[in-house]
Amino acid sequence: MAQTCGFVAIVGRPNVGKSTLMNRILGQKISITSRRPQTTRHQVMGIKTLQESQAIYVDTPGIHIMGKDRNRAINRVMNHSATQALRDIDCVVFLIDRTRWTDEDQIVLDKLVHVKVPVILAINKVDRVQDKATLLPWLEQLAAKREFAAMVPLSAKHGTNVAELEEEVAKRLPESIHYFPEEQITDRSERFLAAELVREKITRQLGDELPYQMTVEIETFRDEGRIIHIDALVLVERQGQKKILIGENGERIKQIGRDARLEMERALGAKVMLNLWVKIKRGWSDDSRALKSLGYDLD
Incomplete structure (x- = not known):
């Protein structure tokens, strides 16, 4: 079986659970988390190697609207960092929060218009959706927004369907030698x-x-x-x-x-x-x- 390896950007607005998702995938904390939006300020790379497949996940700062109170150099750096993560990648995981769609979600979607690689939509925190019957019509609405390679409802906190997301990612990694040793899980010191x-x-x-x-x-x-x-x-x-x-x-x-x-x-x-x-x-x-x-x- 040929080796596969590729870069996977995890993108979304602030506070949708990107860092929690990456930590869940890796099985240990690499990215810090809190309920406060924009906790993540740097790109953080998490490396998951399973036999012949190596997925290199890139956790990014939340893409956000630049208002007067946020129009500082640090906010420009965070938005730029998140946008730059969409270059030279092989797959995107676009994470949203349950059945909520905000202007900042739309900004992220607009940034994905010119992305040529597969975009997987991950709907996080579905364990907190009270009426599960609302999920199917919501998924149909989301499917109309763009052609997604796959749509995966999940709970990053509890691990529900995270393995299914990883399988969807693995299907879309190109044939390549592994860039990192099997035991390495991050590029950060x-x-x-x-x-x-x-x-x-x-x-x-x-x-x-x-x-x-x-x-x-x-x-x-x-x-x-x-x-x-x-x-x-x-x-x-x-x-x-x-x-x-x-x-x-x-x-x-x-x-x-x-x-x-x-x-x-x-x-x-x-x-x-x-x-x-x-x-x-x-x-x-x-x-x-x-x-x-x-x-x-x-x-």
Whole structure:
């Protein structure tokens, strides 16, 4: 049997479950998740190798409408990153949320007009649809929007029909040697993962209080075998944002540190000594040079 290998872009508006879907496919956390829209800010690659088939999934930031409050350099970078993922790929998984169709879903669909590769529509969170009888007519409405290679209702959270989606993807991968070793599951470094896990815990801890202009920079990542020493900076733009993150008597930042450290130990398989600091870096989210220095892909 010939080997197959290809790149699969997972696209959709913010908060439809793209990162949850990729983590489910890979069987472990590679992309961070939260209920907050636009948690994913970078392209993250997840590699799934099964015998002769290798699917390289690319989790992307949610494609969103650029309003006045979002028209900052970081938002332009995220939209650009998601759009760039549609180049040089072999298949697209377009993820939507149940029976909801928004203007941002339409924007994603419009971006797929010129895509020449198969587009699979995945309807996520169907476990939360109360009246299952509404699904069939909804699928018929979706089928009229464009010619999809396949349509798969699923639940990324619970794993329902995710294997069926993987089968549809596998059918559409071209014959090719595998680009990555069988045991590799991502192109991202442990240092990147550590920064993302801190950002995830901040996002989950703060919820609606979260300063949008917040990012995490790893200053030190020193692996001593059984212990990994990590120093991380949480960057915000204003004093008020710093105060929110630290919390009363520093309790909030301590809890964030504890949660992040435990998650890192599970992910990295070693004891982690984590130090967190909060620092003000004014205007970083609207400064292309600062974004590039913080690891945001501007190319």
